[in-house]
Amino acid sequence: MTSTQAPAPGRAPIRRPGDRIFSGVSLGAGLLILAILAGVAIFLTVQGIPGITASPDEVKSGKSFLPYVWPLVYGTLIAATVAMLIAVPVAIGVALFISHYAPRRLGQTLGYLIDLLAAVPSVVYGLWGIGFLAPHLVPFYAWLDEHLGFLPFFGPASATGRTILTASIVLAVMILPIMTAICREIFLQTPRLHEEAALALGATRWEMARLAIFPYARSGIVSAAMLGLGRALGETLAVAMVLSVGVGTVTANLIGSDNPSTIAANIALGFAEATGKSVNALIASGLVLFVITFLVNFAARSIVDRRKEFSGAN
Amino acid sequence: MTTTLTPPPVDVSRELYGARLPTWGPRAVITAAVAAAAAAYAVGVNLLQAALLAWVICMVLPLWSAAVEGRRKATDRLVTTLVSSAFVLAMFPLFSILWTVISKGTKVLSAEFFTNSMRNVVGEGGGIYHALVGTLLITGAAAVISIPIGIFAAIYLVEYAEGNRLSRWIRFLVDVMTGIPSIVAGLFAYALFVLFFGEGVRMGIGGSVALSVLMIPILVRSTEEMLKLVPNELREASYALGVPKWRTVSKIVLPTSLAGIVTGVTLSIARVIGETAPLLIIVGTTDSVNFNLFDGRMASLPVFAFASQRNPGIPPEFSIDRAWGAALVLLIIVMLLNLIARLVSYFFSPKGER
């Protein structure tokens, strides 16, 4: 790209008005996004600081900020991590199935159905989690407790199934549509020639996927995963409805009835009745979530090789 | 793909004529698996265990292949089995949720449900006209705000930024934006509008702004990915013909990636159309119809569904039925949007090999 635009030395590039307007508008849109985000960040900071500095007796929790927010951070990370562990492989598998394994017409219809699920309101996922998923998982949790109870994750099992593992499964189902849809579009964009070249060399279908599709789609898969992670971290209502939360719990047990809450769910559960400094404390926890998202993205971006900006046909 | 390819040493005779599983093999294994699961289910094993049984039987296929066809083929079959089972695994909750919404939502659908508001309705009857109007207007306005910003920002990132520091920051911060909890977006919009309109402000457009905060990152990320996938040869060919950059972008790059962009747009709309918390804070709710985005409270389908389910009054059935009906209508709206999006990309995308 850059090379095609580089002007010959000594000759000024031609700047047409159309170009100037178009690039100006594009830059403006980019800057506007920065402005919006700065607005959100300023809002969170200004409103959050009184909550961070509030003394324990000014807020409802009766704790100073760090001990208050730590179990929530823990719960948020656990729930999102487990959800991602479930959802990422499944989303890639489903996308690959739709784009390269299923008969074309069937694949389209199925993709269409999955897109629909992105629109189901959180409250429906919550109701499904309580009414359907949790009761069905109770025997499974009892089994885990009995046979794998020596692992710290599978302690005493909950009798109702409304555990952090259930919440993670619900989250995984919720983020599946968006991750699948983006992966699918990207897999479909893999140049035909690359695929056919791989097949012509005698590659099996899986080798073709590994050689032609995945390298091409890597940055897109990471994007899809980040979008899913964002939603998993920020989902409020479904988690609030499904999870049986304890007071300041920190536990490795994924299947107990006393679970750590997540930041977003805690905001949803506490916001309606909060006044004064308690509101600030809740917003401050939102700021913490913001910082977590920041750090997680930062880590993900540094891990993933970003050298190939254009994984396309270069 | 310009480097000369040296063909790997392949034993041609084995590759062409080597032992293969019979063509009926996979089908037979799957049939056996389904039959075994069905039989187990009929005997009284629970659904989860029956499904597990079927899956274990399917795993016979790669083993069989390993014995007959060799390692590479076996790996391929293993992956095929895994990919297919990932799909079946995902379909299960998805269909379960769809089925729940459809079966519980259809019984209230009627002409009255679509044409009446909830004004002066307690108990049976009433409808969602007011909420439908509100949702369409608020989400529509959110789309009008977000789509240009999102697409142009993506164009900036891919076509103009050339990997400079600003673009890296934008890209990174957009990712951070995806994690903003929806209720925070609502609070932000409320704080913003209070600056201009004073305390107690409630207007539909505020909800649109809150939804935009949630929508823009999804749009930017998905559009960016799609733009990146446009082969550079196309751009270079266009420049070589002397086409200005902005026309290259608008006439070559955007149409080529249109299908993907449209999917991103629909997804982002689908993502925000079911948001409850931000709308409750900044738009409020009412039981009458309001067409004006810039004045006063508006109802919306998710808030309506949430409130009807949460505080149903007595007897609760009527209100809860209406909540499911509203959820189903949301699904139908998104289905129609999807359909429109498919048509748009079908008619406006350049016809290619795919």
Place this chain on the structure above:
Amino acid sequence: MNRNSLRIAAPAALLALAFGLSACGAANESDDSGSKGTDTKVSGTLNAGGSSAQEAAVNAWKKAFQTTNPDTTVNYDPVGSGGGREQFLAGGLAIAGSDAYLDDDELAKAKELCKGDVVEVPVYVSPIAVIFNLDGVKDLNLSPKTIADIFAGKITTWDDAAIKADNPDAKLPSEKITPVHRSDDSGTTQNFTDYLSKAAEGAWTAEPGQTWPIKGGEAAEGTSGVVAAVTGGKGTIGYADESQAGDLGQAKVKVGDTFNAATPEAAAKVLDTSKPVAGRSATDIAIDVDRTSTEAGVYPIVLASYQIACQAPAKDAALIKAWLTYVASSDGQAAAAAGAGSAPLTAEFGKKVQAAIETIKVS
């Protein structure tokens, strides 16, 4: 920002205009314009918000109020009591619905905002039932101390001696007890824990509050969540609004020497025997519910939810007064009882409330 909002606003306005032109009102709203004229009726839009517990009752009130006053629209945002009070104090709402009365700080702020006194009246009283799900047991008597020990996790099985002592005739299984509490902050939890801390003879040591204060047990979101968890589990016990308890068993609670059921009448009666909060003006009917009442036929676990307005509202005073007058009237209370299952105020208490509302100044 301004230019941006203009750019944002223009297409949105076009969209709104296009939609507005093509669309028409809802089928059931068309008769509104026809019935104008009688000038004794009030008109305008009343914006209220707050307690979500009141929402079902407010819907019932709205129906009747908007029918008799067709030129009015009443909006109620169920944002929660805290949110309602905050926005009222910031001047954003004409009426706040709240599950708790204004505390002293808030009252001072409210008086400043109103440039005068505040009218604060309990208009929605809901009995909170102790609900349980236990095979083969329909009737259950519980003393306050036993309830506290169950929810604190000290009594863990249904055949515990303390429960047996109150239920000599019941066949209690040795099943485990799973107590279920609200995971969201709520006025219901506030009133329930307040009851436990006052009535349980020292068995409940945690401070009363809107957040469930202690570890252990199962947590569920909202009244519907608790009802669902209690219904779905075995040997479960929880607390929820009596109107939403459905077919679940409801424990009778020991008051004095008798066991009383959670009925609307018994719940309303406890307000009569309760004392008003000290130091409040005559228009501020804030009440500390008497949890330890021993009078016959009262039920002490109730949620009393208030509506709060200025005594001299800056605008729409007539509308506010008409609304509150209707809400507190026997008609209004009956409508809420039918639509939301609340307990109608007793005639005696209703008079006090009406007297307070009567002081609202319409200029």
